[in-house]
Amino acid sequence: xxxxxxxxxxxxxxxxxxxxxxxxxxxxxxxxxxxxxxxxxxxxxxxxxxxxxxxxxxxxxxxxxxxxxxxxxxxxxxxxxxxxxxxxxxxxxxxxxxxxxxxxxxxxxxxxxxx
Amino acid sequence: xxxxxxxxxxxxxxxxxxxxxxxxxxxxxxxxxxxxxxxxxxxxxxxxxxxxxxxxxxxxxxxxxxxxxxxxxxxxxxxxxxxxxxxxxxxxxxxxxxxxxxxxxxxxxx
Numbered sequence: 001x002x003x004x005x006x007x008x009x010x011x012x013x014x015x016x017x018x019x020x021x022x023x024x025x026x027x028x029x030x031x032x033x034x035x036x037x038x039x040x041x042x043x044x045x046x047x048x049x050x051x052x053x054x055x056x057x058x059x060x061x062x063x064x065x066x067x068x069x070x071x072x073x074x075x076x077x078x079x080x081x082x083x084x085x086x087x088x089x090x091x092x093x094x095x096x097x098x099x100x101x102x103x104x105x106x107x108x109x110x111x112x113x114x115x
Numbered sequence: 116x117x118x119x120x121x122x123x124x125x126x127x128x129x130x131x132x133x134x135x136x137x138x139x140x141x142x143x144x145x146x147x148x149x150x151x152x153x154x155x156x157x158x159x160x161x162x163x164x165x166x167x168x169x170x171x172x173x174x175x176x177x178x179x180x181x182x183x184x185x186x187x188x189x190x191x192x193x194x195x196x197x198x199x200x201x202x203x204x205x206x207x208x209x210x211x212x213x214x215x216x217x218x219x220x221x222x223x224x225x
């Protein structure tokens with residue numbers, strides 16, 4: 001158990017809808033990362049937060065947004081969903097501001113299916 | 116744009132055999148990570164390689180890093196079925212994120 005908690009585990013929704021994925025980092029970790037994993041794109045970095053502030057952005061669509069709250073949990077909001085958004089979404093956390101030298105600890109992921 | 120290339124992408128091997136997975140990356144990075152993922156599961160950190168020439172071993176897995184060649188290897192010794200999984204390497208082009216390779220799906224057959 002990595003200590004990173006993601007909810008829900010599975011989510012099935014229709015195109016055009018909006019969903020929110022939630023992540024609680026390991027106790028004491030200030031950085032939260034979101035990744036999308038799909039068969040064709042592999043593991044894609046979406047966005048990172050450190051202690052409530054956005055630190056880095058990756059291949060995150062404008063329809064997606066995220067935030068990190070004062071209690072350090074994070075939410076990833078996906079809107080105007082398309083079939084291609086179906087994927088496994090991982091949250092990871094680390095103690096440091098950046099990833100240097102510190103492995104990321106991944107949650108079990110949220111599997112999103114858009115129908 | 117940073118590219119992280121793993122090969123092979125698929126590897127089927129017999130128990131007891133040795134094999135090596137390769138990870139090449141296209142830009143400077145002093146740190147490289149190896150992760151394991153079982154089907155439908157999360158990613159588990161295996162190794163963090165922090166400098167040129169670093170070598171780490173855990174059980175039947177050994178990882179090494181050559182930053183000058185921008186190459187890391189994951190060597191499997193006397194494979195067993197429990198090693199069947201997908202293995203990812205990842206590098207840090209900038210401090211804030213890891214960029215992953217596409218993964219090597221390893222199947223160890225009895």
